[in-house]
Amino acid sequence: MISEDGSEQVIVRLDGVRKEYGDSVALDGVSLEIRAGEAVAVMGPSGCGKSTLLNMIAGLDRPTAGSVFVDGEDLAQLNETGLALYRRRRIGMVFQFFNLIDDLPALDNVALAAQLTGTSAAQARKRALELLDELGIADRRNVYPAALSGGERQRVAVARALMNRPALLLADEPTGALDSHAGEQVMDLLIDLNQIGQTLLMVTHDPRLATRCASRLIEVADGRLVRESALERTP
Amino acid sequence: MSGAVWRASRAAVRRRRLQTFVIGLVVLTSTVALVVALGLLDAASAPFDRTFDQQRGAHLVATFDPAKATDAQLAQAAHQPGVTDVAGPFAQVVLTAPPDRAAPAAGVDTPPPGPITVVGRADPGGPVDRVDVWSGRWVTGPGEVVVMRPPGEHWGANEEVGSRLILPGAPPLTIVGFASSLSQTAGAWVSPDQMPALHPTATQLLLRFAHAGSDSQVRAGLTAVTAGLPQDSLLGSLSYLTVKQDMTSTANAYVPFLMAFGVLGLVVAVLIVANVVSGAVVSGSRHIGVLKAIGFTPNQVVAVYLVMVLVPGVVGCVLGTVLGVLAAHPLLHMVFAGFDYGYFTATLSPWVVVLTLLGMPVVVLLAALVPALRAHRLSAARAISAGSAPGTGRGLRVQRRLSGTRLPRAVSLGLGLPFARPGRTAMTLTALVLGVTTVTFAGGLSSSVAAYTDAARDHVQSVSYVGDAGVGQVEPKLTDAQIEAKLRSLPGALHVTAAAPVELRMTGGSQVVRGWFLRGDSADMSSAMVKGRWMKGPGEVVVGTPFVRKHHLAVGDHFTLALDGRQQSVTIVGETVTGDADRVDATWETLTAFAPDRSSSRYVNQYWVQLAHGADVGAFDNAVKAAEPGLNPSESGDVNSVTVTIVGSSSVLTLLLTTVAALGVFNTAVLNTRERRRDLGMLKSIGMTPRQVMVMVVTSMAALGLVGGLLGVPLGIVAHRLIVPSMVEAVGSSLPAAMMQVWHAPTLTLLVLAGVAIAVLGALVPARSAARLTIAEVLRSE
Numbered sequence A: 001m002i003s004e005d006g007s008e009q010v011i012v013r014l015d016g017v018r019k020e021y022g023d024s025v026a027l028d029g030v031s032l033e034i035r036a037g038e039a040v041a042v043m044g045p046s047g048c049g050k051s052t053l054l055n056m057i058a059g060l061d062r063p064t065a066g067s068v069f070v071d072g073e074d075l076a077q078l079n080e081t082g083l084a085l086y087r088r089r090r091i092g093m094v095f096q097f098f099n100l101i102d103d104l105p106a107l108d109n110v111a112l113a114a115q116l117t118g119t120s121a122a123q124a125r126k127r128a129l130e131l132l133d134e135l136g137i138a139d140r141r142n143v144y145p146a147a148l149s150g151g152e153r154q155r156v157a158v159a160r161a162l163m164n165r166p167a168l169l170l171a172d173e174p175t176g177a178l179d180s181h182a183g184e185q186v187m188d189l190l191i192d193l194n195q196i197g198q199t200l201l202m203v204t205h206d207p208r209l210a211t212r213c214a215s216r217l218i219e220v221a222d223g224r225l226v227r228e229s230a231l232e233r234t235p
Numbered sequence B: 001m002s003g004a005v006w007r008a009s010r011a012a013v014r015r016r017r018l019q020t021f022v023i024g025l026v027v028l029t030s031t032v033a034l035v036v037a038l039g040l041l042d043a044a045s046a047p048f049d050r051t052f053d054q055q056r057g058a059h060l061v062a063t064f065d066p067a068k069a070t071d072a073q074l075a076q077a078a079h080q081p082g083v084t085d086v087a088g089p090f091a092q093v094v095l096t097a098p099p100d101r102a103a104p105a106a107g108v109d110t111p112p113p114g115p116i117t118v119v120g121r122a123d124p125g126g127p128v129d130r131v132d133v134w135s136g137r138w139v140t141g142p143g144e145v146v147v148m149r150p151p152g153e154h155w156g157a158n159e160e161v162g163s164r165l166i167l168p169g170a171p172p173l174t175i176v177g178f179a180s181s182l183s184q185t186a187g188a189w190v191s192p193d194q195m196p197a198l199h200p201t202a203t204q205l206l207l208r209f210a211h212a213g214s215d216s217q218v219r220a221g222l223t224a225v226t227a228g229l230p231q232d233s234l235l236g237s238l239s240y241l242t243v244k245q246d247m248t249s250t251a252n253a254y255v256p257f258l259m260a261f262g263v264l265g266l267v268v269a270v271l272i273v274a275n276v277v278s279g280a281v282v283s284g285s286r287h288i289g290v291l292k293a294i295g296f297t298p299n300q301v302v303a304v305y306l307v308m309v310l311v312p313g314v315v316g317c318v319l320g321t322v323l324g325v326l327a328a329h330p331l332l333h334m335v336f337a338g339f340d341y342g343y344f345t346a347t348l349s350p351w352v353v354v355l356t357l358l359g360m361p362v363v364v365l366l367a368a369l370v371p372a373l374r375a376h377r378l379s380a381a382r383a384i385s386a387g388s389a390p391g392t393g394r395g396l397r398v399q400r401r402l403s404g405t406r407l408p409r410a411v412s413l414g415l416g417l418p419f420a421r422p423g424r425t426a427m428t429l430t431a432l433v434l435g436v437t438t439v440t441f442a443g444g445l446s447s448s449v450a451a452y453t454d455a456a457r458d459h460v461q462s463v464s465y466v467g468d469a470g471v472g473q474v475e476p477k478l479t480d481a482q483i484e485a486k487l488r489s490l491p492g493a494l495h496v497t498a499a500a501p502v503e504l505r506m507t508g509g510s511q512v513v514r515g516w517f518l519r520g521d522s523a524d525m526s527s528a529m530v531k532g533r534w535m536k537g538p539g540e541v542v543v544g545t546p547f548v549r550k551h552h553l554a555v556g557d558h559f560t561l562a563l564d565g566r567q568q569s570v571t572i573v574g575e576t577v578t579g580d581a582d583r584v585d586a587t588w589e590t591l592t593a594f595a596p597d598r599s600s601s602r603y604v605n606q607y608w609v610q611l612a613h614g615a616d617v618g619a620f621d622n623a624v625k626a627a628e629p630g631l632n633p634s635e636s637g638d639v640n641s642v643t644v645t646i647v648g649s650s651s652v653l654t655l656l657l658t659t660v661a662a663l664g665v666f667n668t669a670v671l672n673t674r675e676r677r678r679d680l681g682m683l684k685s686i687g688m689t690p691r692q693v694m695v696m697v698v699t700s701m702a703a704l705g706l707v708g709g710l711l712g713v714p715l716g717i718v719a720h721r722l723i724v725p726s727m728v729e730a731v732g733s734s735l736p737a738a739m740m741q742v743w744h745a746p747t748l749t750l751l752v753l754a755g756v757a758i759a760v761l762g763a764l765v766p767a768r769s770a771a772r773l774t775i776a777e778v779l780r781s782e
């Protein structure tokens, strides 16, 4: 979807998105556009609705009102199966607490994402191994998540998210559960990915992560966007 | 199935060893219980009819006088439209085994004293009465004999293939085999060529009718056959309905209990499997969220969960079926050998195996489907945050209120835990209530069975029949009163009753009932009373529940009995646990009132003796025979073995069900606590000592266990109160109130404590492993 002024393609467009949980309002009329190749950081106090925002974009939950378009797809038009296909093809997700499948070793955790799209097991493993190699954890491929360090787990999670070459990478406090060294490594990883063109939307508490990785900062409070600013990246 | 689904489910099966193992074990144990329960249900529902059909039993065994009707005439007469099959005519003679019970010479069989019917028959098969030759072979010529015995029974000394059978008036015969006939057409069979040497006195005809459902149909069949035969040529006849009544009355009494166990086993197996499987799905919600987040479709998630529980489910089902078949065979044999003398082939029907093999996986599938469909609907965002979601408002409120109490903080936290996750708490509580209810009910059932068995037990160990010259027996020389006195004086005799069975007419004149007029110690030898008391004076009668039902009478009602034109009004003063629909027990004075001008003694045809504890029945019977050769003493059915087998089999089932219930509770407690490992790590990280963590876990499970026990025990008692009497009623019997009072406070307390203990044990296993992990590891593992 090319916009009228001919600038980069809009990957994400939110229009008046509202989300209520019972009586409480988690998102209160959020509108937002993200263009291809951008790296956007979302910041705000705990409980302000950052994760909810990400979940709306990932199609993990549906808004009470408003619309979400991602990569030309109107998520409201998709049924549950449609949303699953959308998640596996268009987006990759990284969580604060990794959310790896404990029953599978690192390599299979990553390969599983490709197998879902119909790739053969052998092919999927080959690509998974390449990714793990790129992320510097190929030697840990046969280790189960419980035995991996936090940084290693998050790198496995990133590899899994990248497996199907997503149009959009979503990260919810990707360094939130990591020590500063592991956090640095993940940050570098995200910067590298964005530099080779990966569109990135990340939620963080860490101003360093925002300023190092993001080109734009969105601040959220009480379910509303309160400020938007362009960032000069500080390498 | 896509590769991703298969990979994810296989990994889950392999890595969740405890869960996989418990699902497999619960399904296995439930399957064993199911096979045994279905086998019992099946075998108990129609033991007589099944074997009777297998053997193509004779609906009627008729004997004719060969001097009045020739074989050709009989064959001709049997040719009737209502007669579907005929066997015979076979020559028959009744020989009497000698009373001498002195030790026989080696290799010589001395059968129990009394008449023995010998029939000449060339072939054990044929259209009617396919005799089951279960040992040795059939007779091939003169000098050989096949003895009628149900499998596993030994009636005579040295009774084995190869022994010689010595019968008066017959040449020595070699036993070549043992066979059983449910129609009881003979006590022994010889070759037809042998018969002339035995001087046959009767001819036997075995008949099957197109319609033989009732007494009148069987009688009509007999009338049609005898219509064309010379007058008085019929010597006697035996309807299969009479045999069936005799043989199945004891078995029938236990059918309701076996049914109750069967139904209970079925229900509990299904419910516990459902609970365990749903537990696995409910506790996997974060896993479900992850699968959804990386793009598994809802259907694929459902598929992963179904495969995950079906793998151990199918393995458990197959192994359980094999074990169940292995266990059911000896159990069924034991149960049925106990009360029908081994005539019935209580084998496990193939349909039981087929139904279990197909049904159990379906149960597992359905049990998993309901929660799996919940997983289908569960929003991915909600599922993925399930592990770290904040407590519900109610949970926090309870927690706050508890923290205000003076309880140690670990205890109050533990008490609050169940409120934090109401869904999982409900799951655990369901397992607990189900478990305690099952054990309560099964234990009560088994106690009721024991009480019933004890009450219904015959208090008669030896019955002496009065010899009848009409069938070639010696008649007693002593008078009725002298015999009674003699029996009382014999060593070992505790109580003696003289019994006079007499056919009577009831009011209206159409109904015939059998009156048993009893003299002597009948009050001490009676079976347990459901209502009222034992009879005392003239005009008082006692009947069984089936009589009360059939004739619409109750304790306190009066009715009229008639004998030889004399009428007497009698009052029902008591209702017994045992008895049949057409039997009335009455006092001796009542009989005297019917026949004041004649001696009532002529009606007495048997004496019942209850022996002192530990007395030897065989020795007593020998003493009777020695004292009065005109009496034919015989051992009364070994009912103690019935007690043992019934109580034994109900204990086996109770044990199986208890195991299943305990496993269910254990599994749920394990899953529930494992879920909370992260919470435990968190609490340790804020300064809780490992001991405090343990106290908290134990408190939370103990509280649940207590609630489960307090709900489950009354439920089990109510179920017992509702189900047992109605099942007993279904077979036309009833239980005295005393037999329903099987509950005792100490047992119940123990039961609740056992429930608590299992729940706590189930919680301690994962709590201890969590305590051994470092805090960082626990926190990281989510």
Ligand SMILES: Nc1ncnc2c1ncn2[C@@H]1O[C@H](COP(=O)(O)OP(=O)(O)O)[C@@H](O)[C@H]1O
Pocket: A021, A024, A025, A026, A045, A046, A047, A048, A049, A050, A051, A052, A053, B381, B382, B385
């Ligand atoms: N599944 C849910 N059910 C109920 N309330 C929720 C749920 N998810 C989030 N919330 C509520 O919505 C608000 C925003 O939550 P969230 O988006 O997780 O905040 P954060 O900015 O810390 O990520 C919070 O008040 C939270 O309690």
Ligand SMILES: [Mg+2]
Pocket: A050, A051, A052, A172
């Ligand atoms: Mg958040």
